[in-house]
Amino acid sequence: xxxxxxxxxxxxxxxxxxxxxxxxxxxxxxxxxxxxxxxxxxxxxxxxxxxxxxxxxxxxxxxxxxxxxxxxxxxxxxxxxxxxxxxxxxxxxxxxxxxxxxxxxxxxxxxxxxxxxxxxxxxxxxxxxxxxxxxxxxxxxxxxxxxxxxxxxxxxxxxxxxxxxxxxxxxxxxxxxxxxxxxxxxxxxxxxxxxxxxxxxxxxxxxxxxxxxxxxxxxxxxxxxxxxxxxxxxxxxxxxxxxxxxxxxxxxxxxxxxxxxxxxxxxxxxxxxxxxxxxxxxxxxxxxxxxxxxxxxxxxxxxxxxxxxxxxxxxxxxxxxxxxxxxxxxxxxxxxxxxxxxxxxxxxxxxxxxxx
Ligand code: MRU
Numbered sequence: 001x002x003x004x005x006x007x008x009x010x011x012x013x014x015x016x017x018x019x020x021x022x023x024x025x026x027x028x029x030x031x032x033x034x035x036x037x038x039x040x041x042x043x044x045x046x047x048x049x050x051x052x053x054x055x056x057x058x059x060x061x062x063x064x065x066x067x068x069x070x071x072x073x074x075x076x077x078x079x080x081x082x083x084x085x086x087x088x089x090x091x092x093x094x095x096x097x098x099x100x101x102x103x104x105x106x107x108x109x110x111x112x113x114x115x116x117x118x119x120x121x122x123x124x125x126x127x128x129x130x131x132x133x134x135x136x137x138x139x140x141x142x143x144x145x146x147x148x149x150x151x152x153x154x155x156x157x158x159x160x161x162x163x164x165x166x167x168x169x170x171x172x173x174x175x176x177x178x179x180x181x182x183x184x185x186x187x188x189x190x191x192x193x194x195x196x197x198x199x200x201x202x203x204x205x206x207x208x209x210x211x212x213x214x215x216x217x218x219x220x221x222x223x224x225x226x227x228x229x230x231x232x233x234x235x236x237x238x239x240x241x242x243x244x245x246x247x248x249x250x251x252x253x254x255x256x257x258x259x260x261x262x263x264x265x266x267x268x269x270x271x272x273x274x275x276x277x278x279x280x281x282x283x284x285x286x287x288x289x290x291x292x293x294x295x296x297x298x299x300x301x302x303x304x305x306x307x308x309x310x311x312x313x314x315x316x317x318x319x320x321x322x323x324x325x326x327x328x329x330x331x332x333x334x335x336x337x338x339x340x341x342x343x344x345x346x347x348x349x350x351x352x353x354x355x356x
Contacts, residue, residue, distance in 0.1 A: 008181055008214035009167035013052060013060050013135070020064040022052045025168060029209040040069035040087055047094035047101075050200065054169020055243045055279055056138050059104030062091045063131035066108055071124055080120045084109060084127070096291040097252055097320045098243035099281040104134050138171035141276045144334035146178025149239065149274060152330075153179055155188040158234045160226060162195040163254035164206035165241025165274060175274035176239045177207070184216055192218045193229060197254060199299040199317065223256050230267040238264045239272045245280045249325030249342025250287025255318055261327035270329040277333050280346055287322035295319045 010032070012023040020043060024033040035051055037043050043065030046052050052061045069087040073080050088109050092102045111130040112123050153159070159180070166174035173181055183190050192211055197203035204220050211218040221229055229235060238260055244252045251257070251273050264271040284290055297315035301308055309315075331338040335352050338345045 007167060007172040008184070009172075009210040010213065011172065012054075012168045013057055013064075013171070015064060015132070015135075020061065020068065022046055022061060023168070024051045025053055025206060026051055028168075028205050037065075038068060040065040040091060043068065044091055044094050047091075053202070054164060054166075055098035055100040055241070056142070056170040056175070056276060057168070058095060058098060059100035059278065060131075060135045060138060060171060062094070062101055063104045063108050063127075063134050065091050066105060067124075067127045067131050070127055073124065074120060077116070077120060077123070080123050081113075081116075084112060084123075095293055097293045098279070099284075100243075100276070100278045103278045103281075107134065135171050138276070139173065141278075141334040142170050142173040142175055142178045143182075145175050145274050145276065145332055146173055146180075146182040148334075148336055149179035149272065149332045150182050152237060152270070152272065153183055153188070153190065155183075156191070157236045158191045158193065160193045160195070160229070160235045160238045160260070161207060162203060162223075162238075162240050162257055162260055163197045164202040164210070166207055166210045168206050168210055169241065174210075174241070175276060176241045176272075177211070178274065179239070180211065180216055181214060184214060189217060191234070192216060193226075193235060194218050194220050195226060195256065195260070196220060196222045197256065198223055199295075199303050201304070202254065223259075226260055227263045227266075230263055230269060235264075235267075235269055237270050237272060239274060242273050242275045242279050243320055244284065244290050245273070245275050245331060245346065246284045246287050246290060246322075247282045247343060247346060248286045249328060249331065249340065249346060250290070251275075251323045251325070251328055251331070252287060252290045252292070252320050253323065255321050258321040258323045258327075261323040265327055271323075271327055273323075273328050273331045275331050275333055277335065277350060280333070280350060282347065282350065287324065290320075290322060292321070293319040 020037045088105045108130045165176035194207040195203045
């Protein structure tokens with residue numbers, strides 16, 4: 001089931017006949033390899049090893065993984081629900097920081113629970129329908145985020161982004177990159193600067209790649225160049241995605257985002273966070289409560305083929321950081337633009353029932 005809309009970048013997650021297909025993001029940009037997955041264990045592994053990554057994309061992959069896990073379950077309803085619960089816990093454990101993962105899995109679980117008492121075949125079908133709905137909805141959500149961000153941009157503007165919050169990280173369009181695709185549709189020429197994003201290089205391998213595929217003007221910089229580029233007045237806005245927004249507006253995103261926010265403040269550059277409502281976690285009071293994933297040392301000392309540090313060196317490799325809400329100019333969701341005070345306005349936003 002490839003999407004029937006035209007998107008300006010490769011599609012990273014889709015269902016084909018009876019299985020899940022993922023564009024292997026570990027291999028980009030050099031090789032275009034598709035993984036064909038038939039079991040929840042394969043999906044779990046793809047999430048852990050970053051074959052699929054980006055908060056919305058891992059949520060989508062996980063719910064298809066959930067379907068793969070329960071589609072052959074037969075027998076009593078209790079057996080179905082206990083297997084569903086086990087699979088939700090298992091797939092949620094793949095990565096801790098992006099709340100979209102557990103949000104998506106629990107949304108499917110809640111939906112299927114509303115069908116209690118119906119035959120197991122109906123319950124299995126309900127898992128499939130909700131997984132598909134989450135996937136299709138994400139495309140509309142991302143486009144809406146782009147529409148709400150577009151008024152902050154203008155032709156010729158310089159934008160800095162970090163990591164990859166693009167089409168590859170979502171159902172389509174991305175969150176932070178969505179307005180860039182919409183600006184392109186309008187014929188604007190934005191000058192995008194992509195941070196390389198050490199240690200796994202999502203900025204250079206993925207953001208630069210997908211923007212170039214779409215014919216968007218992108219310039220790659222190393223992470224430690226951001227301050228100098230801002231000082232040279234090449235940047236008029238920073239736009240990033242997020243893995244989780246706490247109730248007070250603190251924002252978890254790829255490691256290095258916090259430094260960028262501080263730099264943006266020092267240079268009086270607006271710092272925008274593109275966040276689908278599925279990334280907003282009102283149950284977590286502040287950024288201090290957001291679990292930060294630590295990844296293997298190899299990503300830093302020998303990530304890309306060659307050793308880059310003395311053998312045995314101690315390494316600290318947090319994959320995400322938290323930007324305090326005070327540095328965030330606005331959070332842009334599918335429902336619109338949220339400004340401080342975030343504690344109050346995030347709640348108001350989530351109360352909306354608007355369908356996108
Ligand atoms: O470790 P990754 O590549 O999954 O980290 C991804 C990010 O930090 C993205 O900015 C975030 O998930 C938003 S994607 C729309």
